[in-house]
Amino acid sequence: MIETKTDSEITAIQEELKSKGVKYCMGTYVDIHGIPKGKIVPIAHLHHMAHGSELYTGYALDGLGQAPNDDEIASVPDLDHIIQLPWQPEIAWMPADNTLYGEPYMLNTRVLLKSVLEDAKAMGFGMNLGIEAEVFLLKKEADGSLSIPDPDDKLKKPCYDTRAFLSNFSWVDKMVTTMNDLGWDVYSFDHEDANGQFEFDFKYADALTTCDRFTFLKMMAKEYAKQEGLLATFMPKPFSNRTGNGAHFNMSLYDINSGKNLFECPRSDDPNGLGLSKLGYQFIAGILKHGPALCAVFAPTVNSYKRLVRQGDMPYFTWAPVFNSFGSNNRTNSVRVPMAGGRCESRNADGATNPYLACALALAAGLQGIRENLDPGKPQEGNLYELTESEREALGIQFLPRTLFEAIEAFAADPFVEEVLGKELRAEFIRYKQAEWNEYHTAVSKWEIERYSHLF
Missing domain, CATH: 3.10.20.70 (Glutamine synthetase, N-terminal domain)
Incomplete structure (x- = not known):
């Protein structure tokens, strides 16, 4: 191996x-x-x-x-x-x-991913993965706070703002030029949905290569930002009133011999009309079966769950997935099938994820869905953010974990996790994440002092 x-x-x-x-x-x-x-x-x-x-x-x-x-x-x-x-x-x-x-x-997560890829290979599959990299380019002030360095980047809806994009062209150009020089084939990049936020999309590759590239990209983004006197951060939610950094996992399986995408299917042959094969639906069903546990590795920090909210401190919906559900080109689901079909996208992954660990568990879950011929049910096509509680319950849609504490509990309770990670790595993850939650939960924040100190 x-x-x-x-x-x-x-x-x-x-x-x-x-x-x-x-x-x-x-x-x-x-x-x-x-x-x-x-x-x-x-x-x-x-x-x-x-x-x-x-x-x-x-x-x-x-x-x-x-x-x-x-x-x-x-x-x-x-x-x-x-x-x-x-x-x-x-x-x-x-x-x-x-x-x-x-x-x-086996406690090395890259080694773990290679092991799960071998399991897929034994079934005749390889895995392709594309990760959408979202990142904030910020200034760190003397008091440690973060600010938007571009004074003109202040639109309430700054997504695709060309002026703010051009204001940060030096850094963006270094990023894209380097990625293309390395052969990554950047096919799109833009100013994202938050002030100071950018997204880089490069061509998918085999899962191991993409995880290596995402790890390198984070290091590169920080280095080039430093050259500009700025800070690049993949932190899931640096600002409460702006959207957060996702790292959406776009996944498909291919035939290990021919390289053919096994998730592709003509829309006319797909009863749901999404352009996804039966194998693809089985894979999604495995992801949903273990959705709460997977959330702990896709969104592995306290801060992650300030991104995974319907609205929070935002003037409009966040785009972040809060439901363990799937659908077509509907971004209120945690798993969606983009318009072109032939792949599925897990949307709860964020910029803090360890890509090797998350990919290993997601692939293992998808393979289980295939082995057990699981069915994800009908795709959800409505705006799930607007469902009432009774409507949500009638549709059988579950919430994903809403805090790191809930995610750790789901991770610890799912026997599948130990089957994939082994006892030691499972225990290590739980130990570190419980400690992170406890440290956060027992810290007294500025918000608490300002809210309560004069009341009681």
Whole structure:
């Protein structure tokens, strides 16, 4: 499952990197939160790194399940997914996998995703994934608060605002030029629905490649923002009165031999008219079956649930999904089938997600839906935000978790999670997220002080 190169193959890669001016190799994996971690070696030591020379004290990292007395884990770079840093070309970035005693370390979420992809392969499937990257470009003030750096970006409905887009062209251009130079094929980008917010859409790829790219994109966005004296943040909800950062997962399965999209179907052959195959509906049914548990990894922070509201402190609906439901091109569902058909989109994923962990669980859920021939029911086509409680109950539509606490409870209660993650990784996620919730819940906020201190 962790591919290794021959010495001659490593030497060829090493010489090619040297010819491009690379001096250092950065092997990078992510912790349970999706935060990149790694070590750097001079390129002369690439052979050693490729064979697992770089060791890590797992206890120093979140979610790797180690105690102070445990042996170190190793990191093995994936030499098929190298990116030379455009802003620091002396460094070659390499996504990496962890091993322990030479075996894949299953608490590493990239290793986990590769394992689930092998399960899909055994069924004859590969997975394609596209992630829509939404990000705020902001200024951090001296007091730590965040503000919109462009004084003209102040429309109440700023979505697709060309003036604000052009005001931030320097940063946007760096982003798009780099992504296209890397071969990602950016096909659309714009000023998004909130002031200071942008979206970048690049072509889907196999699931592992897309997760690697999303991880790299976040690092790149922050670096280019820093060059502008600004802050790029994928935080789900930086402002209570503006829409939040989604990272919608667009998913489909393909035939492992032919590459054919197995979710595609002529609309005339689809009883629902959505252009989705029976396999696609089964996949969606698996996602919905485990929707509440999946929400914990799609939306993994306290802040995530300030995005997953119908309206909140907004003057209009948020676009964020709050229901465990699916439909056509209806953005009030958590899962939708876009107009072109042939794929499904999970909309509750946000910018804080660990893409490897979320993708692994989503794929496993979809595969279970296929194995068990599950049916998601009829698509929901109305504005679900406007349903009364009795109407919602009559349709059998459930709410997704409304706080991180509820999401953790759903995650812990679903036996499927342990089947996919194993006991240790499941326990690690619960432990860290319960601690995050407890720390948040016991903190006394400025809002509480202003509201209550003069009353009682």
